Amino acid sequence: MAQPLVVFDNVVKRFGGFEAVKRMNLEIREGEFLALMGPSGCGKTTTLRMLAGLEQPTGGDIRLAGKSLLGVRPHERDTPMVWQSLALFPFLNARENVEFGLRMRGLDKPSRRRKALDWLERLGIGEFAERDVNSLSGGQRQRVALARALATEPKILLLDEPLSALDAHLVIRMQAVLTKLQRELGITFVHVTHSQSEAFAMADRVVIMSRGEIAQIGPARDIYRTPASRFVAEFVGRNNIFAGTVNGAGDVETAAGAFTLDGKARPGDKVSFVVAADVVSLSAIRPAARNVFTAQLISEEFVGSMVTLFFEAPGGAEIKVQVQERLLEGIPREPGQLLFLSFDPSHAHILKG
Numbered sequence: 001m002a003q004p005l006v007v008f009d010n011v012v013k014r015f016g017g018f019e020a021v022k023r024m025n026l027e028i029r030e031g032e033f034l035a036l037m038g039p040s041g042c043g044k045t046t047t048l049r050m051l052a053g054l055e056q057p058t059g060g061d062i063r064l065a066g067k068s069l070l071g072v073r074p075h076e077r078d079t080p081m082v083w084q085s086l087a088l089f090p091f092l093n094a095r096e097n098v099e100f101g102l103r104m105r106g107l108d109k110p111s112r113r114r115k116a117l118d119w120l121e122r123l124g125i126g127e128f129a130e131r132d133v134n135s136l137s138g139g140q141r142q143r144v145a146l147a148r149a150l151a152t153e154p155k156i157l158l159l160d161e162p163l164s165a166l167d168a169h170l171v172i173r174m175q176a177v178l179t180k181l182q183r184e185l186g187i188t189f190v191h192v193t194h195s196q197s198e199a200f201a202m203a204d205r206v207v208i209m210s211r212g213e214i215a216q217i218g219p220a221r222d223i224y225r226t227p228a229s230r231f232v233a234e235f236v237g238r239n240n241i242f243a244g245t246v247n248g249a250g251d252v253e254t255a256a257g258a259f260t261l262d263g264k265a266r267p268g269d270k271v272s273f274v275v276a277a278d279v280v281s282l283s284a285i286r287p288a289a290r291n292v293f294t295a296q297l298i299s300e301e302f303v304g305s306m307v308t309l310f311f312e313a314p315g316g317a318e319i320k321v322q323v324q325e326r327l328l329e330g331i332p333r334e335p336g337q338l339l340f341l342s343f344d345p346s347h348a349h350i351l352k353g
Helices: 044-052 094-104 109-122 138-150 168-185 196-202 220-225 230-236
Strands: 004-015 018-029 033-037 059-064 156-160 188-192 205-210 213-218 239-246 252-254 257-259 270-276 281-283 292-303 306-312 318-324 338-342 348-350
Touching: 004 044, 004 188, 018 044, 018 188, 018 213, 033 044, 033 196, 044 156, 044 188, 044 205, 094 109, 094 138, 109 138, 138 168, 168 188, 168 196, 188 196, 196 220, 205 220, 205 230, 213 220, 213 230, 220 230, 230 239, 239 257, 239 318, 257 292
Parallel strands: 033 188, 033 205, 156 188
Antiparallel strands: 004 018, 004 059, 205 213, 239 252, 239 270, 252 257, 270 348, 281 338, 292 306, 292 338, 306 318
């Protein structure tokens, strides 16, 4: 396993009486792509800003390659950041923007010009080197900002929602660019984002934050399939959460029905569990399956070849079913239609706490 490049050791950050980050303990591995996610105000951006040196911890320590960063100024840290706004200099062309950090490091003019052109070429925009940055497209400006940050060859790159201002098709392209760069260069990327699709598509590990604390950390698949808490299950989305009481037969009695789960529970125990939308089966006739219940179709969302159907189950719970559109042939889908839903016990994940 790769050694940690960055260590947050009992880090606390307060703004007056508000505790934005609460005793964070986090190791960021060398060469990994780490994404920080969470709702607004959860502390993810504050965490990134502390690593960049733009905020100082109220307590604890942050170490980079074994050395404390306390008191180290931002420009001395070798932790460049690509901002949401990109923060390109409008009075400089693309090449000159990339050269800026190299000039601050004292590199001679021929060397920094050569290096800047090389990075612009690597990012596929060498032909725009002398172009005014204001005349470039959003995706091209994004690449200039990346080239500027990477030209200094840092050990770690910080990304503060850099794709949020791009059109949807450009986001997909830039995700591919970022992932390819990170794999080729072996540089540690720390990426703050609101977008689950971004984080899950690119990151080796995802950190979910809530109220200044880490709610869960792990590979995207683990967070999606086995959320650590109800908060994580709800935040990730496309999850169905059930709650009930274990009956004498060992099944969980919920408003939607009685369900058999894999896992030990005693009669009388209160249990909450989550079932992902993509593992719920749908049928117009009652299937020969376990954990079958009926629900009323409310609406559907069509995205490409995938359809998410929204149901109301007995008791009023909203149930989501995600399925490929071609598999819905022959199933009536008028609003108000009663359909049979089912899931295998092995696909239910019992929530802790």
